[in-house]
Amino acid sequence: MTVSRTTALHFGTLLVLIALFFVLPAYHVGAFSRIMVLAIYAIGFNLLFGYTGLLSLGHAMFFAAGMYGFGLSMNFGGLSVLPAFAVGVLAAGLLALGVGLLALRTIGVAFMIVTLMFAQTFYLVILYFGEYTRGDEGFIIQQAQRNLAGIDLTTETARYFAAFTLFAICFLAMARLVQSPFGKRLVAIRENEERARMLGYDVGRLKLAALVVSGLFSGVAGAAYAMLFGYVGASFAAVHYSIFPLLWVLLGGAGTTIGPLIGVIFMFYLIDISSSFTNAYMLVAGVALVLLTLFAPQGIAGTIRKRAVSWLP
Amino acid sequence: MDFGPHLMLASIEGAVISAILVLTAMGLSIVFGVMRVVNVAHGEFFMLGAVFAWAVSTLIGGHAGFGFVAALLIVPVLVGCIAAGVDQLILKRIDYDVDRTIVATIGVLYIVQQSTLMLYGPEARPVAPPFNTRLALPWFEFGADGFQMIWPWGLSVTTYKLFVIIAAISVLGMLWFVLTRTKIGLIMRATQQDREMAQAFGVPVNRVYSWVFGLGAGLAALGAVLVVPIQQAHYLMGGDPLLLAFIVVIIGGLGSLPGTVIAAVLIGMSDGIISVFFSPTLAKIIATFLVAMVLVFRPQGLMGRVAA
Numbered sequence: 073m074t075v076s077r078t079t080a081l082h083f084g085t086l087l088v089l090i091a092l093f094f095v096l097p098a099y100h101v102g103a104f105s106r107i108m109v110l111a112i113y114a115i116g117f118n119l120l121f122g123y124t125g126l127l128s129l130g131h132a133m134f135f136a137a138g139m140y141g142f143g144l145s146m147n148f149g150g151l152s153v154l155p156a157f158a159v160g161v162l163a164a165g166l167l168a169l170g171v172g173l174l175a176l177r178t179i180g181v182a183f184m185i186v187t188l189m190f191a192q193t194f195y196l197v198i199l200y201f202g203e204y205t206r207g208d209e210g211f212i213i214q215q216a217q218r219n220l221a222g223i224d225l226t227t228e229t230a231r232y233f234a235a236f237t238l239f240a241i242c243f244l245a246m247a248r249l250v251q252s253p254f255g256k257r258l259v260a261i262r263e264n265e266e267r268a269r270m271l272g273y274d275v276g277r278l279k280l281a282a283l284v285v286s287g288l289f290s291g292v293a294g295a296a297y298a299m300l301f302g303y304v305g306a307s308f309a310a311v312h313y314s315i316f317p318l319l320w321v322l323l324g325g326a327g328t329t330i331g332p333l334i335g336v337i338f339m340f341y342l343i344d345i346s347s348s349f350t351n352a353y354m355l356v357a358g359v360a361l362v363l364l365t366l367f368a369p370q371g372i373a374g375t376i377r378k379r380a381v382s383w384l385p
Numbered sequence: 386m387d388f389g390p391h392l393m394l395a396s397i398e399g400a401v402i403s404a405i406l407v408l409t410a411m412g413l414s415i416v417f418g419v420m421r422v423v424n425v426a427h428g429e430f431f432m433l434g435a436v437f438a439w440a441v442s443t444l445i446g447g448h449a450g451f452g453f454v455a456a457l458l459i460v461p462v463l464v465g466c467i468a469a470g471v472d473q474l475i476l477k478r479i480d481y482d483v484d485r486t487i488v489a490t491i492g493v494l495y496i497v498q499q500s501t502l503m504l505y506g507p508e509a510r511p512v513a514p515p516f517n518t519r520l521a522l523p524w525f526e527f528g529a530d531g532f533q534m535i536w537p538w539g540l541s542v543t544t545y546k547l548f549v550i551i552a553a554i555s556v557l558g559m560l561w562f563v564l565t566r567t568k569i570g571l572i573m574r575a576t577q578q579d580r581e582m583a584q585a586f587g588v589p590v591n592r593v594y595s596w597v598f599g600l601g602a603g604l605a606a607l608g609a610v611l612v613v614p615i616q617q618a619h620y621l622m623g624g625d626p627l628l629l630a631f632i633v634v635i636i637g638g639l640g641s642l643p644g645t646v647i648a649a650v651l652i653g654m655s656d657g658i659i660s661v662f663f664s665p666t667l668a669k670i671i672a673t674f675l676v677a678m679v680l681v682f683r684p685q686g687l688m689g690r691v692a693a
Binding site: 177181192318322360361364366 | 484488669
């Protein structure tokens with residue numbers, strides 16, 4: 073029975089997201105478009121961190137690879153939306169493959185730092201080629217170009233449903249993936265890497281696969297962000313954007329399917345609401361983080377699973 | 386200026402960077418070594434040190450020397466107490482869990498940064514150095530008239546920079562003495578090697594942790610007090626020292642204090658020298674990438690042992 077409950081929860085979540093479009097005022101509809109794109113990023117991060125137990129501090133490079141792959145191939149390659157999107161996702165996947173081959177030689181804290189360093193190198197490279205990338209200032213993708221088969225992606229409705237479609241695909245694909253044998257093997261690695269190896273699984277290949285899939289999802293998020301909001305900038309490759317997915321996933325609940333979405337919504341509105349009455353919103357965010365680690369260590373979804381709904385996926 | 390004197394000037398800059406870096410990284414390394422936690426807020430303790438140094442020297446006034454000496458004595462203790470408070474209030478309660486500590490210290494980072502912004506403001510403020518005489522340095526070369534000593538224009542060092550280097554070395558010496566020759570050091574090393582066994586032998590592990598966390602933050606603050614006459618106090622100044630200290634600790638080998646010192650000197654010197662001769666961005670790209678590659682092919686760091 074758990075299977076159908078899980079499916080019901082996932083489709084219920086998606087239905088709520090559709091309903092929100094008709095219920096929410098315009099400002100929040102825009103906010104939710106952004107939240108869904110960022111949630112794709114968090115879902116990708118969650119596969120690596122929540123399920124495989126690998127903490128990367130450099131995921132911003134995959135997000136940025138998707139973003140720049142999309143933006144640069146449109147601006148300089150003259151590609152239209154779909155091929156450019158493919159280029160962005162592919163760039164992120166290839167980068168993840170390369171980084172994985174090198175960084176996965178290390179474990180634990182060294183892995184964190186190596187990914188951080190690679191991401192920093194990537195960020196600096198973007199700044200170094202400022203002639204094309206416009207560095208920190210970034211560049212804008214013209215409204216006329218952001219057009220998919222006659223649909224203008226800049227209108228609020230098209231943007232919301234484009235974000236929703238991408239989110240739904242990624243969300244369901246990931247929910248499926250973590251229940252598959254592949255997903256179970258990743259959890260086995262998280263729980264006890266030695267034992268997984270003794271059982272005959274090729275741990276190195278599985279970790280690399282997890283990193284590449286995680287990088288692809290991040291690339292989708294990055295390309296989608298550029299596509300829907302029309303801006304490409306180096307700040308998305310900076311350290312903050314590697315820390316954010318960690319926060320979202322930890323707040324929402326690592327290793328749960330809906331945790332990433334909850335985490336992004338929570339963080340987004342925490343900063344949004346607190347910045348409306350104080351300009352020290354980072355202080356509020358900091359206090360919230362400390363309180364959550366003290367009182368809800370498994371994140372929101374993780375705590376719900378522990379306290380009330382044990383079947384939560 | 387010729388290449389030789391130029392290189393010497395760059396090396397002196399590098400030595401000053403190394404001196405500050407070695408103190409900051411030492412703090413991070415001790416905390417990691419003994420408590421096995423990654424303190425992301427370490428850079429903010431550095432920043433607090435600089436801001437408090439400005440506050441103390443402004444409050445005291447008079448000759449720059451008084452304020453500076455007072456800051457040197459008071460500020461590390463003050464920052465250490467704040468850090469010990471953070472340990473008691475937060476880290477102890479989450480039982481030093483590695484992942485949760487990272488998130489909690491990110492929270493602390495935001496809190497400290499924003500509080501400083503609100504109370505101290507966004508300006509960068511300088512602290513006057515207690516003494517700052519410029520010493521010209523000689524250079525030797527073989528010219529047409531054989532071996533001779535010349536005084537190239539621009540080749541000089543300030544007494545304050547020399548003081549920073551000497552101060553860092555003496556603090557390191559004291560630290561080495563405390564860690565290897567006193568009972569405090571013995572207790573810390575016992576806690577590091579086996580927390581439970583140490584507890585069984587009557588070591589108050591929780592108190593040791595608070596002291597160690599305070600000591601780590603105090604070292605960062607000390608580095609900041611020393612740097613603030615050269616570099617101004619600003620509420621965002623904690624980012625770079627954090628990243629550099631991290632690199633140093635990892636490259637040196639986690640928990641290895643001699644490794645930390647060697648790596649700090651290596652990275653400080655190369656930072657000083659590279660940024661004099663190359664485009665800063667390109668230099669940073671090369672340096673960051675090389676650090677990553679060192680880790681990829683020697684994950685245990687330069688002096689670390691392979692985990693059993």
